[in-house]
Amino acid sequence: MATAAHSLDELLAQTERAWLDRRDAGTVDRLAAEHPEHAEELYAFFSGLVFGDVEGAVPGELAQEAVERTRAWLDEEGFERAREAARQVPPTFVRFLQRRTRQDPETIARRISDVSWEFLAQVSRHPALVPRRVREELASRIARHWSIPAAESLRAMASSGPVPRAASRRRPYPPPPSTFEELLASSSLTAAQRSLWAGLAASARA
Amino acid sequence: MSKTHPDVASPPSFDEVFAALPPVGSPEYLERLRTASTQELPPEVLARAYRQLAGEDDEAARATLARLLGERKGRPEYLGTVLWHATRRVPRHQHWQEALDLFQDAVALVIEVLPTERGRYAERAWRSFCYQRLIDAWRRRQGRRGERAESRRVEPAADEDAEALDPLDLAEDLPPWHAAVRPDKLPWLEELVGRVVAGVADPFVRAVAEDQWLSGDPSPISGARTSAGGRKPLTRRYGKSRFQVYRALNAARARLFAALATQNEVEVDLEALRTKWSASALE
Numbered sequence: 001m002a003t004a005a006h007s008l009d010e011l012l013a014q015t016e017r018a019w020l021d022r023r024d025a026g027t028v029d030r031l032a033a034e035h036p037e038h039a040e041e042l043y044a045f046f047s048g049l050v051f052g053d054v055e056g057a058v059p060g061e062l063a064q065e066a067v068e069r070t071r072a073w074l075d076e077e078g079f080e081r082a083r084e085a086a087r088q089v090p091p092t093f094v095r096f097l098q099r100r101t102r103q104d105p106e107t108i109a110r111r112i113s114d115v116s117w118e119f120l121a122q123v124s125r126h127p128a129l130v131p132r133r134v135r136e137e138l139a140s141r142i143a144r145h146w147s148i149p150a151a152e153s154l155r156a157m158a159s160s161g162p163v164p165r166a167a168s169r170r171r172p173y174p175p176p177p178s179t180f181e182e183l184l185a186s187s188s189l190t191a192a193q194r195s196l197w198a199g200l201a202a203s204a205r206a
Numbered sequence: 207m208s209k210t211h212p213d214v215a216s217p218p219s220f221d222e223v224f225a226a227l228p229p230v231g232s233p234e235y236l237e238r239l240r241t242a243s244t245q246e247l248p249p250e251v252l253a254r255a256y257r258q259l260a261g262e263d264d265e266a267a268r269a270t271l272a273r274l275l276g277e278r279k280g281r282p283e284y285l286g287t288v289l290w291h292a293t294r295r296v297p298r299h300q301h302w303q304e305a306l307d308l309f310q311d312a313v314a315l316v317i318e319v320l321p322t323e324r325g326r327y328a329e330r331a332w333r334s335f336c337y338q339r340l341i342d343a344w345r346r347r348q349g350r351r352g353e354r355a356e357s358r359r360v361e362p363a364a365d366e367d368a369e370a371l372d373p374l375d376l377a378e379d380l381p382p383w384h385a386a387v388r389p390d391k392l393p394w395l396e397e398l399v400g401r402v403v404a405g406v407a408d409p410f411v412r413a414v415a416e417d418q419w420l421s422g423d424p425s426p427i428s429g430a431r432t433s434a435g436g437r438k439p440l441t442r443r444y445g446k447s448r449f450q451v452y453r454a455l456n457a458a459r460a461r462l463f464a465a466l467a468t469q470n471e472v473e474v475d476l477e478a479l480r481t482k483w484s485a486s487a488l489e
Contacts, residue, residue, distance in 0.1 A: 009327050012334030020333075025464030032407035039408035043457035044291075045337050050460040051484035052290030053333075060280065062302055066289050066309055067277040073310060074275065078317060079268050086260035086267070086321040095261065104229070 008038050012045050019049050093124035096156035101146050112141045114196055119187035122177070127157050129180045133204030134197055220329070223251045230255050231266040239273050249274060249284040249332035253320065257329065260321040275313060288312055288336045290484075294453065295344050311343035312336065386466075386475045394472055402465045406458065414440060414451060415458035427451050459483045 011031050018027035028046045032039035051057055070078075097108050097120065105117040112120075115138070123130050123138070135157050139150035177183040180201055184194045223246075228234035235255075238247070252274045259267040274284055282289055292309040293302075316339045319325055328335040387395050399419055406412040418424045423435035428448040432438055440451045463483060466474045 009324070009334065009338060012337060013327055013331035016331040016334045019464070023464075023468050025461060025468060026405075028461070029405050029407050036407070040410070040453075041341070043406075043408050043411050043461070044294075044453055045334065046464075047453075047456045047460035048287040048291045048294075048337065049333060050463050051456070051480060052287035054286075054480060054484055055281070056481055057286065057290050057484040058293055062293070062305070063281040063286075063289065065302075066282055066285075066306055067280060069306060069310060070275055070282070070285075070313055071277075073313070074272065078275075078314070079271065081314065082260070082267070082271055082317045082320075083264060085318045089261065089321045091261070 007035070008041065011035060011038055011042060015042055015046055016049060019046065090159050091156065092159075093127070093153075093156045094121050095124075096153070097142070100148050100152075111145045112138065114193045116188045116193075119184070119189055119193075119197075122183045122187050123157060126177060126183055129177060129183050130157070131180060131201040131204045133200050134180075137200055220248060220250045220254070223248060224254055227251070227255065230259055230270075236266065236269055239269050244278060244283055247273070250329050252284070253325070253328035253332055253335075257321060257325055271317070275316070284332065285309075285313070285336060287333050288340050291337060291340050294456065295340070308340070308343055308347065311347070312340040315339040315343055386479045387472055391472050398465060398469070399462060402462050403458065406461055408454075408457070410444065410446070410450075411454045411457045411461075413444070414454040415462075418455065418458075427455075456483075 015028050015031060018024040025046075028042055032042045035042070094105070094117075098105070101108055103111075105120075109115050109117040109120060120138075123135075127135070135154060136150070138157070139153035142148050142153045143150045177186055181198065184197055187194075189197070228238060252270055256267060256270040256274060259270055261267075276283055289305075289309050292305045292312065295308060296302075296305040316328075316336055319335075319339060320328055325335070327338075403412055403415045403420060406415060417437075417440060421437075423433050423437055425433045425437040425443065426439040428439045428441040428451065430439075437443075440446070441448055444451075446454075460483075463476070463480060466479070467476055
């Protein structure tokens, strides 16, 4: 049974992927039977998947007007509302770095040295796994290169959490790490770099 | 008559498509946004790119959003199902502007929610993410269960002048799929219809489909008349609005169409059927 706060989100997503990826229509019956409280919405959504995205599904004039209204609305206020909505989302550590340095990820990683962008992204996603000594070292290096106060970097790391995946990623993401060592292993670091950060973490624990 | 099964998409590889993008924000990325086809740029991939860019790179974020919410050949490129649903949420006798307003509200909510944690769903299932935003927008307008919309709908009274009957009150006089297969395949088709209807898990959707397709004496949808055999309109029998009956009928049609589209036993003119059904039953 779906008990999570976003359970209908999940059921609709399953229905969509089943139909679009596998032409599996039985999934909507199964999910509706398992979750009768959502049956009506599931079938209504499914009808849109089947009928809603073909030419002629809505009158051409209506479609054209929808397109024109959306374009005008985006120009008049939509883009600004989008920018504002994005600002409401707490910044992640990597976003903080990009915003403050105005440099691309590879350059940031190279200047900090001994890190990869994947490592910084993992720190951003899983700050609770990163020992304080490691965070302080990162903040110190950032302060040295860009004159960003270490306290600001530490705050950005502390407020980070799950972040969207990087567009430059070349393969699907593995399961999230559960320890700092696993985080290092999944960060595309050289052996020497892994050893450096693992040593720093160990010295803090000692 | 041609066998026109819709193309079955390859398994999704949004990660691969995403990884193959030029670095987001680069000139090459912007060029890809301008030139790639709908198939080359799934909305889930654009949503993921946008979520990464939002709040970071205004120009690239704006270009990504413009593509995601933009048009192709005079229709919303990635929002076609949202517009379709919007038209089905607004009664026919109301002006189209109300459907457009609802569509616009849904687009605004897409923008609002996309950068948040809940926006993750858009990276995996764009249509369901957008559908949820449409429902949110509709509830804001109509009340959580559509109370305000329901209260505005006036069902014809029993003694209403029969000559003024709305054609949409009537039952389907002939199940439309009969034109989609050869006459000698009708027994096969009717067996399939029975099987599909029996498998529908929503009792109301199933009841409407049984009445309209299997009873041999389909009820009027609404209004004052009864069927040839004296069956009352579905609105009265089930205490539902005409709007709700049509939604149920649409759902049943979609489920049957899906079954016809995925079988390999008989040639079916699917496109004709889909064209008829996708554009019909507008309230």
